[in-house]
Amino acid sequence: MRITALAGGVGGARFLRGLLHHLGTVPGQHEVTVVGNTADDITLHGLRVCPDLDTVMYTLGRGIHEGQGWGRADEHFTVAEEFAAYGEGPDWFTLGDRDLATHVVRTRLLGQGLTLSQVTARLAERWGLPGLGVRLLPMTDDRVETHVELSDVSQQGGLRAVHFQEWWVRMHAAVPARRILALGVETASPAPGVLEAIGTADVVLLPPSNPVVSIGTILGVPGVRDALRGTRAPVVGVSPIVGGAPVRGMADACLQAIGVETSAGAVAGLYRDFLAGWLVDTADADLSGGTGPVVRSRPLLMTDVDATAAIAADALRLAGELAAAAVA
Amino acid sequence: MRITALAGGVGGARFLRGLLHHLGTVPGQHEVTVVGNTADDITLHGLRVCPDLDTVMYTLGRGIHEGQGWGRADEHFTVAEEFAAYGEGPDWFTLGDRDLATHVVRTRLLGQGLTLSQVTARLAERWGLPGLGVRLLPMTDDRVETHVELSDVSQQGGLRAVHFQEWWVRMHAAVPARRILALGVETASPAPGVLEAIGTADVVLLPPSNPVVSIGTILGVPGVRDALRGTRAPVVGVSPIVGGAPVRGMADACLQAIGVETSAGAVAGLYRDFLAGWLVDTADADLSGGTGPVVRSRPLLMTDVDATAAIAADALRLAGELAAAAVA
Numbered sequence: 001m002r003i004t005a006l007a008g009g010v011g012g013a014r015f016l017r018g019l020l021h022h023l024g025t026v027p028g029q030h031e032v033t034v035v036g037n038t039a040d041d042i043t044l045h046g047l048r049v050c051p052d053l054d055t056v057m058y059t060l061g062r063g064i065h066e067g068q069g070w071g072r073a074d075e076h077f078t079v080a081e082e083f084a085a086y087g088e089g090p091d092w093f094t095l096g097d098r099d100l101a102t103h104v105v106r107t108r109l110l111g112q113g114l115t116l117s118q119v120t121a122r123l124a125e126r127w128g129l130p131g132l133g134v135r136l137l138p139m140t141d142d143r144v145e146t147h148v149e150l151s152d153v154s155q156q157g158g159l160r161a162v163h164f165q166e167w168w169v170r171m172h173a174a175v176p177a178r179r180i181l182a183l184g185v186e187t188a189s190p191a192p193g194v195l196e197a198i199g200t201a202d203v204v205l206l207p208p209s210n211p212v213v214s215i216g217t218i219l220g221v222p223g224v225r226d227a228l229r230g231t232r233a234p235v236v237g238v239s240p241i242v243g244g245a246p247v248r249g250m251a252d253a254c255l256q257a258i259g260v261e262t263s264a265g266a267v268a269g270l271y272r273d274f275l276a277g278w279l280v281d282t283a284d285a286d287l288s289g290g291t292g293p294v295v296r297s298r299p300l301l302m303t304d305v306d307a308t309a310a311i312a313a314d315a316l317r318l319a320g321e322l323a324a325a326a327v328a
Numbered sequence: 329m330r331i332t333a334l335a336g337g338v339g340g341a342r343f344l345r346g347l348l349h350h351l352g353t354v355p356g357q358h359e360v361t362v363v364g365n366t367a368d369d370i371t372l373h374g375l376r377v378c379p380d381l382d383t384v385m386y387t388l389g390r391g392i393h394e395g396q397g398w399g400r401a402d403e404h405f406t407v408a409e410e411f412a413a414y415g416e417g418p419d420w421f422t423l424g425d426r427d428l429a430t431h432v433v434r435t436r437l438l439g440q441g442l443t444l445s446q447v448t449a450r451l452a453e454r455w456g457l458p459g460l461g462v463r464l465l466p467m468t469d470d471r472v473e474t475h476v477e478l479s480d481v482s483q484q485g486g487l488r489a490v491h492f493q494e495w496w497v498r499m500h501a502a503v504p505a506r507r508i509l510a511l512g513v514e515t516a517s518p519a520p521g522v523l524e525a526i527g528t529a530d531v532v533l534l535p536p537s538n539p540v541v542s543i544g545t546i547l548g549v550p551g552v553r554d555a556l557r558g559t560r561a562p563v564v565g566v567s568p569i570v571g572g573a574p575v576r577g578m579a580d581a582c583l584q585a586i587g588v589e590t591s592a593g594a595v596a597g598l599y600r601d602f603l604a605g606w607l608v609d610t611a612d613a614d615l616s617g618g619t620g621p622v623v624r625s626r627p628l629l630m631t632d633v634d635a636t637a638a639i640a641a642d643a644l645r646l647a648g649e650l651a652a653a654a655v656a
Contacts, residue, residue, distance in 0.1 A: 046436030076406045082429030086454050088436075097425050101410030104432070108374030108416075125415050 004033045004201040009052040010069035010215025011240060011248055013059035014256035015207035020132055033197035038138045039146040039182050039217035047103035048110060053120055054102055055293045056136055061127025070262035072098040080099050092170035115141040117191045139218045142163025142188040146213050149179040173250040177257035185220040193241055198227040203319040208247055211267045230247040230276035234322035236277035236315050242300055243283035259303040268292055332361045332529040336542025337380040338397035339568060339576055341387035343535035346636025348460055358461050361525035364406035365473040366466045368546035370493045372421055375431035376438060381448055384431055384464055389455025401424040420498035443469040445519045452610050467546045470516040474541050476508040490592060501578040506587035513548040526555040531647040534565035536575055539595045540582035563648035564605035564643050567592040570628055571611035596620055605646040
């Protein structure tokens, strides 16, 4: 079975881990292509940081810090101590030593002229992704960066926009956003294999990732949305909103910025042109399918790997039903 | 008193620390300009590593690993562990976490278009060099790299040359060198302030640094040797060779490569066109001045800071005698 999933960071990575747990590890039984968001990439200390790709790698490769869901387990902060001693900011984004090594290797390889796709494939080898039947692709090899236009004005009285990470990490998304801008996305090309992976998949999954700054930016890469509309595979999503609130993270602040209600139904509306199935929490079981996707409900809290595997199994089951109905 | 010193790594740095100890810390009493060798710089993991500049900074700034004489005290190797896990070589040059932070900051600033001089000044602030009355200048802002042509042939039967660090660190200089090449030196320009610091000094000192790959490469930068010949300041050197062997390091392997005997007298011969005074060890007290520099002998082992301060004091005393003699 060929499965293609679009993924952001923590939510996407945990869902994928559950999916793999459900699929088992029989070699060749499945091919999972993950199209990872790169719009929250940031250059820190001259190093290219790809938080979402790394969260997927570390989670699937058993290197993740379980408690926080991102970053490395057994992390140290010696380099960060030195950066502070040099007055080398920013102080709101601290890179751990193990994590930093990934960025140093990535930056070196990019500097040698490799594409982000090629670099990601190299890094993913260390984390054993090929052995798990997983291919991790960045959504694009071009540079796309999410910036946030803030609703307050600066002390100088002007408007201001900050990198998504500054808004998310430093401001905790507490300053309302007027607009979320994916800089560079209009002219970005999908990375090699992205459109093919969507077009030739048996199932396309949307894990419960942020609908605006994760899934949303992937959809913004020219060609991706058309590929989702055109694929014969059923596209099944797992709602990141449970009972009117994000399961994790601050998706509500992002939805508010684009004028969309924080509800499972409203998020499905963002995907209405290609979404065939929508898995929601039992709290949202009253969601009417209407002319929209086929809706199924079940508990969606990814409390552990087993619970998450069961969610993934239900998403695949829904996809199977939709595929069978399409043939019938 | 304006003192200008040319310096390599460990030997130079320790001598400078002794010199400052002797001079005391009365602000404005002295200006010490250190012209640091940059020809053993190497790019590792995409990061610009300047071993000699860093050894001087760390030694004067109390961050040095005392036992080994280079690298940082209280060092950790978490990033290096990760590099190994990624298969990211080389395995013969391990960067510690604290040390690596310096290279990340330097590489970022160079990437922003700052010159190595500007970057070095920024880094040196953190180590308190300005407060010690010390200005650390790289010998050049251009790229110069020492490579070593080996005397054996490769397994393919060809000649081969390796970066100096590979010969020094990986091979422990055990494979004889046919030739030592300072790539890029012919077209390098002295960094801003280097020639002026030599021309306007009251004393120029050559610490007991490697005469080939440290002092030798600095002398190879066009203009530096002429400045030493032309300065009114007495140029006084401290022999790095004691009783026919290097005090530290493998200077003999370097001297052999350029066909020069490992002796205090032969090293003085390398400097004959500008050297006014030569401080040698008591083991070499029989060294005849002849038509060469004025020779003084004393124990030259830099066993601790006090012993080193006494050596530096004697070098300055010799310079004072030479200056007085020149006036008389």
